[in-house]
Amino acid sequence: MNSSDFDFVSGLLKRRAGIQLTTDKTYLLESRLAPLARKEGLASIEDLLQVVRSRRDERLISQIVDVMTTNETFFFRDKTPFELMKEVALPDLSSQRKPRIRIWCAACSTGQEPYSLAMMLEDNPVLTKGAAVEIVATDISPRVLEKAKSGLYSQFEVQRGLPIQMMMKHFKQKDDLWQISDKIRSMVTFREHNLMDQPTMFGKFDVVFIRNVLIYFDQPTKSQVLDRVSSVMNPGGYMLLGAAETVIGISKKFEAVKERRGLYQAVGGANKSGIRAA
Amino acid sequence: MKRCLIVDDSRVVRKVARRILEDLKFDTMEAADGQQALEQCRADMPEAILLDWNMPVMNGIDFLRALRREPGGDRPTVVFCTTENDMSHIAEAIRSGANEYIMKPFDSEIIESKFAEVGLV
Ligand SMILES: C[S@@+](CC[C@H](N)C(=O)[O-])C[C@H]1O[C@@H](n2cnc3c(N)ncnc32)[C@H](O)[C@@H]1O
Numbered sequence: 563m564n565s566s567d568f569d570f571v572s573g574l575l576k577r578r579a580g581i582q583l584t585t586d587k588t589y590l591l592e593s594r595l596a597p598l599a600r601k602e603g604l605a606s607i608e609d610l611l612q613v614v615r616s617r618r619d620e621r622l623i624s625q626i627v628d629v630m631t632t633n634e635t636f637f638f639r640d641k642t643p644f645e646l647m648k649e650v651a652l653p654d655l656s657s658q659r660k661p662r663i664r665i666w667c668a669a670c671s672t673g674q675e676p677y678s679l680a681m682m683l684e685d686n687p688v689l690t691k692g693a694a695v696e697i698v699a700t701d702i703s704p705r706v707l708e709k710a711k712s713g714l715y716s717q718f719e720v721q722r723g724l725p726i727q728m729m730m731k732h733f734k735q736k737d738d739l740w741q742i743s744d745k746i747r748s749m750v751t752f753r754e755h756n757l758m759d760q761p762t763m764f765g766k767f768d769v770v771f772i773r774n775v776l777i778y779f780d781q782p783t784k785s786q787v788l789d790r791v792s793s794v795m796n797p798g799g800y801m802l803l804g805a806a807e808t809v810i811g812i813s814k815k816f817e818a819v820k821e822r823r824g825l826y827q828a829v830g831g832a833n834k835s836g837i838r839a840a
Numbered sequence: 841m842k843r844c845l846i847v848d849d850s851r852v853v854r855k856v857a858r859r860i861l862e863d864l865k866f867d868t869m870e871a872a873d874g875q876q877a878l879e880q881c882r883a884d885m886p887e888a889i890l891l892d893w894n895m896p897v898m899n900g901i902d903f904l905r906a907l908r909r910e911p912g913g914d915r916p917t918v919v920f921c922t923t924e925n926d927m928s929h930i931a932e933a934i935r936s937g938a939n940e941y942i943m944k945p946f947d948s949e950i951i952e953s954k955f956a957e958v959g960l961v
Contacts, residue, residue, distance in 0.1 A: 636953075717925060717943050721950045725957050726934065726941045735927055 563592055567611050571595070571626065574614075578627050579702055580758050580783040594629045628703045632778070635671040636722035638678045643773065643802045646825045647679070648689060651800040655768050656691040663693045666767040668757060668791065669775035670699035673710030673750070674719070677742055679771070680749040681732050698764050700755035707752050713742035757787050766796050774804035781812065788813035797830035842960065843867040843884075847877040847900065848892040848921070853944075857890055857921070860948045864961050874898025878906055885912045888960050890951075891938070893922035893929070901936055908937040917958050921946060 571591060572583040583591065592607060599610040602622070614622050638644055655663050667676040676699035683695050701707055720729055720740045733740045755761055757775065770791055776784050791801065792815035801816055802824055803809070809816045809826055816826040844866040846857045851872075858868045869886060871877035875898040877889070889907075893900040900920065907913040917939045922929070925943040933941055939958045942950055955961045 718950070721943065721946075722953050726930065726954075730927065730930060730934070 563588055563607060567608065570611060570615065571630075574623065575627060575630055578623065578758070579631070579756065580779045580787070581627075581630060582778060582780045582783075583630075591630070595626065598625060598629050624704075628705050631701075631703050631706075633671040633703065633706050635674045635774070636719065637674045637724040639675065639723060639773070640805050640824075641723075642805075642824055643771065644678060644682055646800075646802065646822055647682070647769070648686070650819065650822055650825060651769055652689045654798075655800075656689065656693055659691075660693055660768070663690055663695050663769070664765065664767045665695065665697045665769040665771070666761075666764065666794070667697065667699040668755070668761070668770060668772040670701050670706075670710060670752070670771075671703075672706045672715075672719075673699065673713070673752070674715075674723070675699070675771055675773065676710075676750045676752075677713070677746055678723075680746045681728055684746060684749065685728070685731075695749070697750045698753060698767075699750050700753050700761075700764075702754070702756045704754055707754060710750075711747075711752050713747045714739045715742070716740075757790070758783075760790055761794050764794065766794055768796050768799045770795060770799070770801045773802060773807070776807045777804065784812050789815060792816065792828050795828040797828055799828045801826040801828065841865060841867045842888060843869060843886040844888040844890060844960075845869045845871060845877060845880060845886040845916075846890045847871045847874065847895070847903065848890075849873055849895040850892075853892070857946075857951070860951050861890070863948065864952060864955065874900060874903030874906075877903050878910075881907055881913065881916070882910065886916055888955070889916050889918045890921050890942075891918055893920065893924045893933075901932065904933070904936050904938060917960055919954055919958065921951075 568585060568588060575581040575583055595607045595610060599607050602610060604610050613619060665679060670676050676697050680697055683690060716739060720733060732743050732746050772791060779787060788809060815829055817829055819825040819827055844861050846854050846868055848854050849872050854870050861868050869880060871880055873895040891900045891904065904918060919940040919942060920933045920938045921942040921944060923944045930941050940954045942954050952961060
């Protein structure tokens with residue numbers, strides 16, 4: 563791929579999805595665009611990009627963004643975020659006697675993250691002390707959302723991170739695949755959302771999982787995304803980042819919870835002693 | 841170092857499993873059927889057992905039931921690893937005292953993830 567084609571696609575990805583692509587990722591670009599070109603009946607990546615350039619074909623542009631997303635995920639990924647929910651966030655939120663606890667999984671990929679939360683909540687009703695829980699899960703990619711909604715996972719996927727007892731309890735076998743129960747599926751609402759846009763349509767949240775997506779953005783984009791996230795959070799609400807991500811030097815809208823790596827609180831809520839500011 | 845007994849009638853499977861488990865810092869032992877495995881456990885009880893289902897002489901489920909009745913046989917963490925991949929087999933294995941269940945084909949990631957699930961890594 564020549565450098566002007568590379569610049570064209572990487573500019574497109576940056577503008578559309580915030581995703582930063584450095585030239586050392588050229589192979590990635592090629593390996594993902596080649597199948598798309600073929601699927602579109604075009605002879606080469608060059609032809610594909612030519613079509614996009616000359617027609618500004620929105621459908622094709624979305625597909626390019628879609629294939630360039632990295633959707634790696636698995637059930638109960640990294641474990642700690644779920645422990646932090648159990649040990650810190652949910653006890654605090656349920657002690658506030660909220661009638662509803664609202665959770666947003668931004669960048670949910672194929673659904674393992676929101677479904678892990680749903681299974682955990684279903685299996686531990688004491689965690690929410692009778693509060694209704696709403697889980698909204700979003701991603702930029704219609705392709706992964708489709709799969710997430712189906713709740714269908716391969717044998718390989720249900721063996722990554724999912725304890726066997728949970729699989730037995732919450733999944734049914736469907737031919738070669740495993741489908742999560744209707745009950746768990748009904749606890750999660752999936753919607754398409756681009757983190758470059760203001761997430762106003764979903765209301766305010768008490769918890770936001772935004773894990774393993776900031777890593778694809780540059781510094782200013784990370785700040786903007788975290789600002790947007792904080793604007794839809796209730797004060798004192800909790801945010802969970804991926805293991806390689808932080809707010810330090812990126813956003814002042816969140817404070818790290820002491821000795822709880824990966825857990826942040828939206829500024830303006832409870833102070834360290836747990837007493838709510840007026 | 842924790843010891844893991846690999847029970848499978850396929851030499852190839854045992855070899856692949858051994859490589860993965862050694863990378864996870866296990867001392868490994870091998871048995872080709874349930875009977876051999878039971879004798880090895882009687883002589884020297886391992887901390888972990890990776891267990892196939894279908895084997896000649898004594899199959900995995902019969903081995904597991906016998907093991908759990910042995911003195912000290914409640915201690916090893918047993919992870920089934922088999923091509924039996926339907927819910928009724930899984931349920932039977934868990935009822936009979938298995939701690940985790942891997943559906944073949946497996947790879948290092950699945951073994952690591954499942955062993956982590958039961959606190960072995
Ligand atoms: C590596 S996955 C992370 C999935 C899950 N949160 C986890 O930690 O396992 C990253 C996801 O971010 C999504 N993504 C990338 N850019 C995005 C954007 N601008 N808006 C929304 N989602 C985006 C991708 O489609 C992909 O599914």
